[in-house]
Each structure stands twice: as C-alpha cells, then as structure tokens.
Amino acid sequence: ATTLSGGHTLAADDALARALAPRVIGDASAPIHVAEYYSMTCGHCADFHNNTYPKVKSQLIDEGLVRFEMRPFPLDGLALRAHALVRAVPESKFFPLVKMLLAKQPVWVRAADPVAELQQMARLAGVSTEEFNSIMRNRPLLEGIVSLRQQGIDAWKVNSTPTFVVNDNMTLAGNMDYDEFAEALSAFGA
Numbered sequence: 190a191t192t193l194s195g196g197h198t199l200a201a202d203d204a205l206a207r208a209l210a211p212r213v214i215g216d217a218s219a220p221i222h223v224a225e226y227y228s229m230t231c232g233h234c235a236d237f238h239n240n241t242y243p244k245v246k247s248q249l250i251d252e253g254l255v256r257f258e259m260r261p262f263p264l265d266g267l268a269l270r271a272h273a274l275v276r277a278v279p280e281s282k283f284f285p286l287v288k289m290l291l292a293k294q295p296v297w298v299r300a301a302d303p304v305a306e307l308q309q310m311a312r313l314a315g316v317s318t319e320e321f322n323s324i325m326r327n328r329p330l331l332e333g334i335v336s337l338r339q340q341g342i343d344a345w346k347v348n349s350t351p352t353f354v355v356n357d358n359m360t361l362a363g364n365m366d367y368d369e370f371a372e373a374l375s376a377f378g379a
Contacts, residue, residue, distance in 0.1 A: 201329075205330060205333065208333070209276065209330070209333045209334070209337065210280075211258055212280070212283050212284070214246075214250060214257050215250040216253040219253055219254055219256040220377065221254055221256070221356060222256045222258065222357070223256070223258065223353050223355055224259075224353065224354040225257070225258065225259055225260065225351050226260045226261075226347045226350055226354070227259060227260070227261070227262060227350050227351045228262050228265075228272075228350045229268045229271035229275070229287075229290060230263075230265055230267050230298050231264060231268070232294070233350065234291065234351045234364070235291040237351050238291040238292075240366070241366055245367065245370060248367075249371070254378070261276070261337050262337075269331060269334060270304060270325055270331075271307055273324050273330050273334060274316070275287050276330065277316075277324040278314055282315075289313070289314070290310055293310065297310055347360070351363070353370075361373050
C-alpha cells in the first residue's frame with residue numbers, strides 16, 4: 190500500500206471511503222428516496238425494523254417505488270461501536286448484519302458487557318476478534334460516523350430516531366406501522 194502523509198495508506202483511505210459510503214437498498218430509479226437516521230441501540234428503531242420494515246421492503250422497495258438508505262445516528266457510545274461494526278463489514282453483509290443486530294438488540298444492549306456481546310454477534314457475521322478490535326479502535330471510522338450524524342442535525346434538524354427524510358423534502362419522525370408509513374409516502378406517489 191502507498192503511504193500518504195500522516196501514516197495513512199491509500200488502502201486504508203479506500204476502506205474508510207467505502208465504510209462511510211451510502212448504504213442503499215432498492216432500485217436506483219425508484220421515484221421515492223427514503224433516508225432513515227437510526228441508532229443501533231434505539232428500541233423504536235429496532236421495533237420499526239423488526240415489525241414495519243419487512244412489509245416496506247416487500248411492498249415498496251421490492252416493487253421499485255422506494256430506494257431506502259440507512260444513515261447512522263448513534264445515540265450513545267455503544268451505538269457508535271455497533272454502527273462502526275456494520276459499516277466495516279463488506280457492503281453485501283451490511284443489511285443482514287443490521288437486521289440481526291436490531292432483531293437481537295435486547296440481548297447485546299442489555300448484556301453485562303455489551304461490547305463483548307456485540308463481538309459475539311460480529312463473530313456470527315465472520316468478523317474475527319482481531320478485526321473486531323481493529324474496528325473498535327478505528328478513530329477515522331468512528332469520527333466519520335459522528336460526522337454523518339452531525340450532517341443529519343445540520344441538514345434536517347434530526348434530534349430523535351428513527352427520523353426519515355423523504356426525497357430531500359420532508360422529514361417523518363418516530364416509529365410508524367406500515368399503514369402510517371405508506372400513507373406518509375403516498376404524497377410522493379407510493
């Protein structure tokens with residue numbers, strides 16, 4: 190790897206850029222873009238993803254109406270570490286790992302040692318102990334995630350999770366059931 194000033198390598202910079210790149214699922218030409226600001230430790234976010242999102246995916250995303258983007262908005266240090274973990278895995282593992290962590294959120298968030306429990310979950314996704322420890326110490330990645338959170342505050346006045354930004358035009362705050370969510374998107378043609 191080519192070393193740049195400050196000890197960074199091009200490979201490390203590429204990996205950081207990939208880790209902080211948008212995480213989007215759905216047809217690129219879908220008429221509605223929904224960006225969700227979520228925290229990995231937020232119970233309302235977990236509830237949305239465990240109960241509402243599967244129907245959003247099957248009826249809006251898979252049907253080509255919605256492109257769904259997940260933007261990190263960690264509410265605490267544990268959430269920041271979980272966001273770093275899901276951002277550091279290959280992009281193909283991002284959505285499955287987020288799904289698993291949100292489904293099992295009470296297990297790791299309420300554990301006596303939540304970071305150790307998070308590491309157990311990471312192992313299921315093929316992340317070694319060495320990789321996990323490296324991710325947890327990756328200051329540029331952690332700072333990058335905090336910066337993405339700050340962009341949500343600056344651009345959209347996000348102050349709670351989940352918050353959904355629709356077509357860079359409107360924000361919806363709070364956990365909704367599928368009918369509420371679809372109704373809110375109907376103004377955009379969903």
